[in-house]
Amino acid sequence: MATTAAPSSRGESPRGRSSRGRSPQPDDLSVTRSRAARRRPDGVSYLFLLPAIVLFTVFITLPALAGAFISLTDYVGFGEWRFLGLANYAVLFTDPNVLQSYGFTIGFSVVTVVLVNVVALVLALGLNARIKLKTALRGAFFLPMVVSGIVIAFVFNYLFSTSLPALAATLGLTGLEQSLLANPDLAWIAVVLVTAWQAVPSALIIYLAGLLAVPEDVYEAAALDGATAWRQFWGITLPLVSGYVVINTVLGFKNFLNAYDIIVGLTDGGPGTATRSVAMTIFTGFTSGDYAYQMANAVIFFVLTVVISVLQLQIIRRRGVSL
Amino acid sequence: MVTVDPARVASRGVRPQRPLQVVGRRRRGRGWGLTALLLLAALTVLVPLYFAVVMAFKTPEQAVAGTGFALPSPLNWGSFADAWTLTGFARAFLVSVAVSAVSVAGVLLLASCASYAIVRNWEHRLFRWSYVYLLAAMFIPFPVVALPQVKLTAVLGLANPGGVALLHIMFQLSFSVLLYSAFLRSIPAELEEAARMDGASTWQVFWRLIFPLLAPMNATVGIFAFLASWNDYMMPSLITADQTLQTIPVVQKIFQLAFSTDYNVAFASYLMAMAPTIVVYVFAQRWVLSGVTRGAIK
Secondary structure (H helix, E strand, O other): OOOOOOOOOOOOOOOOOOOOOOOOOHHHHHHHHHHHHHOOOOHHHHHHHHHHHHHHHHHHHHHHHHHHHHOOEOOOOOOOOOEOOOHHHHHHOOOHHHHHHHHHHHHHHHHHHHHHHHHHHHHHHHHHOOOOOHHHHHHHHHHHHHOOHHHHHHHHHHHHHHHHHHHHHHHOOOOOOOOHHHOOOOHHHHHHHHHHHHHHHHHHHHHHHHHHOOOHHHHHHHHHOOOOHHHHHHHHHHHHHHHHHHHHHHHHHHHHHOOOHHHHHHOOOOOOOOOOOHHHHHHHHHOOOOHHHHHHHHHHHHHHHHHHHHHHHHHHHHHOOOO | OOOOOHHHHHHHHOOOOOOOOOOOOOOOOOOHHHHHHHHHHHHHHHHHHHHHHHHHOOOHHHHOOOOOOOOOOOOOOHHHHHHHHHHOHHHHHHHHHHHHHHHHHHHHHHHHHHHHHHHHOOOOHHHHHHHHHHHHHHHOOHHHHHHHHHHHHHHOOOOOHHHHHHHHHHHHHHHHHHHHHHHHHOOOHHHHHHHHHOOOOHHHHHHHHHHHHOHHHHHHHHHHHHHHHHHOOHHHHHHOOOHHHOOHHHHHHHHHHHHOOOHHHHHHHHHHHHHHHHHHHHHOHHHHHHHHHHHHHO
16 A cells, blocks of 8 residues: 655665655755764663564564475475475476466456556546535445455355345346356456455545545646546556556455455355465465465465566656655 | 653654545545445445344344345344343353453564564564564464464364464464564664663663554454454364354354345344444544555555
8 A cells, every 4th residue: 555665776865855755955955964874773762672573583483484495395284304406396287276276367367457446547537526425425435445355255245145136036037147156257256356355445545645646737738728537547647647557556456366265155166166266375374285286376476476576666767656 | 761752753664644634636526426426336335234234123024025225124132132042142242352352462472572572683584584584474374283283272272262263373373473573673672772771771762662663553453353362263263172162153154054044134143243343434434444555555
């Protein structure tokens, strides 16, 4: 959700200017530098940093390294193990279950990212326009953000499996009387809809913040030149918020790749394994005796996450947008 | 001693009070048409919640009749009592409160201290690298390290809500450090220098001067940490071994497996699970929204 500029250049002055101030004035910088040179970090600074670094190393870094090592063995979660090298990885790339979960997860993420961005942008434009009941409407659209994913998925589960088919039957809509969740080819649509339902608010926040930055007089000038609302959207609004589109795509994609809670509540990976996400597949390593094998899967998943994020960040950098 | 108006200093780094309030473009009609469209769109949010409410108040016979959208008559309050005892709601609620409280407090403390140390010692390599190190975790989602982490927490005797809270803190750290660091950079160094002239130590400067100035960002970081912890299903379901010490979302799943055919009771239980955050949100809406917006624009 953050759209912050990470301090990228090594010598950038840390204080006295906002993250937007990319080119600090030279004399200010030298003042900061000389002051810093005078002052070594004191004990309290180390004391402040230490707990975060230590806990982080013990609970994230070490498990990650241990996991990467385990992926090279035949460990089943307990007892003895042998070193296997890359054998787990070799099997992984031909395992239909694994490939299917990647196919589903990536496909689902792409569709959800597109849907969330379109809906959020349209809502942001609407909420930003001159409307009545603005506070109430905004309150309603942000509500899904505070609701637990798995619990609302249970509610939607009943809606999709019982209420909508019953409604379709009453209205005489044949073809819709079947539960969406029972159809292996269509169940993913339900997962997309519920995930989008919950993810729209975070994207909406960013778009609303982005629209604030679009100056009013640009529109007035365009209107004077006779540009229609439609032309104004494509010619002014969209180019100006395109950076926020990229940000929402990066953040959304990262979340959707890890989809778990909503799927558990909605389809539990079914019917069959049609909507089983990568996270769900990895977690089967707890029970199936595939501990080391699923750890290899986790490593691949990590590489995929990093590659996708770096690619998207590259695009951002080329467009000169700060994240 | 230095006298600072925290509000004034704080407002340098953040947007004004009501960031989402945008002055509409005053050249279209009166806006009722668009309002109607948006109200229609808002139904997609409200209908599932309406559904949960009406189902929870139905009798068992009513619950299975028709599409479920009909209003309950007569009102049946009994489902809530059933759901309360069947899910052990009181205990799950207390566990959830404890986990979220520890998680929020831990994130606020660890992230603000670490960010402060990093930002004010940015010239020193160790602190710069620490920043990159902490932020790199954004690329490590829970599923990637879940298998070893479950082992680790079990070995350390943390296969319980305590371990869940600890992991919630860890996974919230990157994002929070990012927010705090950006905010801290906007606090002018002169303030701190003045306090130092008066002989304040780093410890005093942080707790007396900087931490109070961080208040708006504390709210933002705290809201995100709370929502992530309170609503999480994935971590507690995998980490906590004792099922009687589970948080509310996990209890819903256990309950759903066992009693899924009593729909009125199930929905009463879902409603009770969702109610705390919704109620808080409805009453503190402006505060919550300005908090999360700060996270978006920082």
